[in-house]
Amino acid sequence: MKHYQGYLVDLDGTMYKGEAAVDGASHFIDHLIGLQVPFLFLTNNSSRTQDQIAAKLNKLGVKARPDQVYTSSLATADFIKEKKEQARVYVIGEEGLHKALTDRGHTLVEEDADFVVIGIDREISYTKLARACLEVRKGAGFVSTNSDTAIPTDKGMLPGNGALTSVVAVSTGVDPTFVGKPEPIIMERALKELQLQADHVLMVGDNYHTDILAGMKAGVDTLMVETGLSSFHEIEAHTHQPTYKKLNLHEWLNGHKG
Template identity: 90%
Template sequence: MKHYQGYLVDLDGTMYKGEAAVDGASHFIDHLTGLQVPFLFLTNNSSRTQEQIAAKLNNLGVKARSDQVYTSSLATADFIREKKRHARIYVIGEEGLHKALTDRGHVLVEEDADFVVIGIDREISYAKLAQACLEVRKGAGFVSTNSDTAIPTDKGMLPGNGALTSVIAVSTGVEPIFVGKPEPVIMERALKELNLRKEDVLMVGDNYHTDILAGMKAGVDTLMVETGLSSFHEIENHAHQPTYKKLNLHEWVTEYHR
């Protein structure tokens, strides 16, 4: 088994499910920390800040610092900063996205934007979407934190950011740049954060269609665990398979020590 110099670790379904830690999550992170192997928690969640996500992990017994969390909001802010520093941005989203954009030096505006950025917004309104459409039609760049059309909740699968993004895309005829998994943008940014080559990093996750495909698209080896959304049975006929498949992270740590 190859020994990796860094890890990218999914959250929902890999570290926790709802408000409960996934079995083996804390053991796995303690294992990486003990080996002094750097890692980033990598999430499409754009609504929460690094600090909020780290606090949740710690409350669940998974040791985490805020600087070990990299969200689709941060990746979006970094992606735009490479295009234009101090960009004027019309944003639809929640606290995590607003904070990431302003922390990276961008200016949030209500009109005459350089970019329209959309993330999950549970207080979405026609007025917000209408203004976004007007800005895109005037030539603003169109960026979406992720393409998730549905997200798992205690109530069931609810509309995700990809569904909200589609309203603007359909109305304007302009396709957005998606940043989050499975797109390679967030992976490229995360590798820069780790300061490691793609050959030396392992992407760990439970969702074949986001985590695993993100690794594949970026040329990063992948470990799929069966603790969340996807099952090994449902992907057995897929042409492209994860580099490794383990029932849980306990299994990975045990085999790593052999």
């Protein structure tokens, strides 16, 4: 079995579910730390900061530093910075997205924006969406942190950022650039953070349609675990399969020591 120089690790469904750690998560990360193998926690969650996510992981017994967390918000801010330094951005989103954009030197504005950026916003309003539409119609670039149309919660599946983004896309007729998994943009930037080539890295996740497809699109080997959204039965008819399929991370560690 191939040995990898770095890992990209999904969070929800792979490291934790809600407020509980997934069985084997802490052991898996301890194993990587023991081998001194670099890794990044890679998430489409745009609402939380690196500090907040690392704090949650540590609280659940999974060792994490803030700089080991790479979110769709950070990837979005980096993507915009490559297009324009110190861009004017109209943003729909929460703290994680606001901080990522300002930390990268962008200015948050209400009008005359260079870019409109949409992330999950649980205080979404018609006024916010209308402002976004007006700015896109005036020529602002249209970027969305991720295309997830629904997100799992304790209450069930709730509208995701892709659903919010679709309102602006349908109204303006302008397709957004999606940054998060399964798009290659976030993968390219995560690999840059690790300073590794795609064929030396393994993407670990539970969701075939985000984590696994992201790896496939980026030329990264993939490990799918059955601890979250997707099941092996669901994907058995798919032409493209994960590089590895394991019930959980314990099973991966038992057969793989690097």
